[in-house]
Amino acid sequence: MWDLAFIIEPYIFAGNSDAAHQSDQYNIFSGQVITAVKEACRAAVLQNNPRLVEGMYFCELTTPTQQLGSTYAVLGRRRAKILKEEMQEGTSVFRVHAYLHVAESIGFSSQLRTLTSGAASALLVFSHWDAIQEDPFFIPKSQEEIEEFGDGASIGPNLAKKLMNSVRRRKGLHVEEKVVEHGTKQRTLSRKT
Numbered sequence: 001m002w003d004l005a006f007i008i009e010p011y012i013f014a015g016n017s018d019a020a021h022q023s024d025q026y027n028i029f030s031g032q033v034i035t036a037v038k039e040a041c042r043a044a045v046l047q048n049n050p051r052l053v054e055g056m057y058f059c060e061l062t063t064p065t066q067q068l069g070s071t072y073a074v075l076g077r078r079r080a081k082i083l084k085e086e087m088q089e090g091t092s093v094f095r096v097h098a099y100l101h102v103a104e105s106i107g108f109s110s111q112l113r114t115l116t117s118g119a120a121s122a123l124l125v126f127s128h129w130d131a132i133q134e135d136p137f138f139i140p141k142s143q144e145e146i147e148e149f150g151d152g153a154s155i156g157p158n159l160a161k162k163l164m165n166s167v168r169r170r171k172g173l174h175v176e177e178k179v180v181e182h183g184t185k186q187r188t189l190s191r192k193t
Helices: 019-047 065-077 108-115 143-149 159-171
Strands: 053-064 081-087 093-101 121-131
Touching: 053 065, 065 081, 065 093, 065 108, 093 121, 108 121
Parallel strands: none
Antiparallel strands: 053 093, 053 121, 081 093
């Protein structure tokens, strides 16, 4: 998380002067305080519209003229942002500069070699972090949002939510998904005896 600070000030309650009684009281109470502070911090972060950030690679591709279309096809499938394209003087080789999302880079070089028959090569270097502007927890609440997006069931795929769920799945964490997508299309298999 960026630009986040929680300032927690100590509070000491001196209601009873018995030291043995105080230590027992604080031991029971401390677990509840830690849980309450944790939940308050989590609620404060979620209330402030959190955004996901994605790592970006700077990608320099070298490809011959004949394979330029295939190179652009691979970049287009992987949400790459093309920066510039230049031809090396005296050769028929193009250099394409682009930003590629780190999550989309898995299997990128093998797909590039496959579609270009091994003619194109890529150099990937970590460049920066890019914030995704979509809210991963978006639910229409105001009257205008409900009129525009409906009750929330008809909202298209949310990229931030999709990326968040893929990371949660990969780490073995709970993913909030509907068990039944379309109830009318479900069927019940009868047991034959």
